[in-house]
Amino acid sequence: xxxxxxxxxxxxxxxxxxxxxxxxxxxxxxxxxxxxxxxxxxxxxxxxxxxxxxxxxxxxxxxxxxxxxxxxxxxxxxxxxxxxxxxxxxxxxxxxxxxxxxxxxxxxxxxxxx
Numbered sequence: 001x002x003x004x005x006x007x008x009x010x011x012x013x014x015x016x017x018x019x020x021x022x023x024x025x026x027x028x029x030x031x032x033x034x035x036x037x038x039x040x041x042x043x044x045x046x047x048x049x050x051x052x053x054x055x056x057x058x059x060x061x062x063x064x065x066x067x068x069x070x071x072x073x074x075x076x077x078x079x080x081x082x083x084x085x086x087x088x089x090x091x092x093x094x095x096x097x098x099x100x101x102x103x104x105x106x107x108x109x110x111x112x113x114x
Contacts, residue, residue, distance in 0.1 A: 006080050009034035010053070013046045017091070022050060 008030055010018055014037075026032060036056045037043040043055050096103065 006030040006083070007033045008084065009036070009056075010046075011036045013037050013042050014039065019046075019049065021087075026050075 006025075006029075008025055010022055010032070012018055013035060022032060032050055032053045034056050035043075035046055035050075035053045037046060038057060043057075047053065047055065
C-alpha cells in the first residue's frame with residue numbers, strides 16, 4: 001500500500017532558497033498546498049513557478065492552512081512534521097560545519113576575562 005503524499009506550505013518566499021526547497025519537495029512526490037506572501041510581486045512570481053499553490057494573504061487564515069498537517073481524526077502527523085523539521089535544519093548544520101572553527105574561537109575568546 002503506497003503512503004499518501006506529504007502536503008506542505010511555504011512562507012518567506014522572499015528568500016531564494018525557498019524556491020529550491022519547494023522544487024525538491026515536489027520532485028520527491030509531495031504536494032504544495034499553500035503559501036503565505038503579503039507582497040504581490042513575490043506572490044505573482046511564486047505562482048508562475050508553482051501554480052498549484054493557493055495563496056494565503058490574510059494572517060488570520062494561516063492557522064487554517066496549518067490544519068492541512070492534521071488528519072481527519074484531529075491528530076498531527078508527527079512523522080511528516082518531524083521530517084520537515086529535520087530538512088529545515090540541514091542548512092544550519094552545514095553552516096555550522098563550515099564555520100565551526102570560527103564559532104568555537106569566538107566563544108572561547110568571549111569567555112576570557114580581561
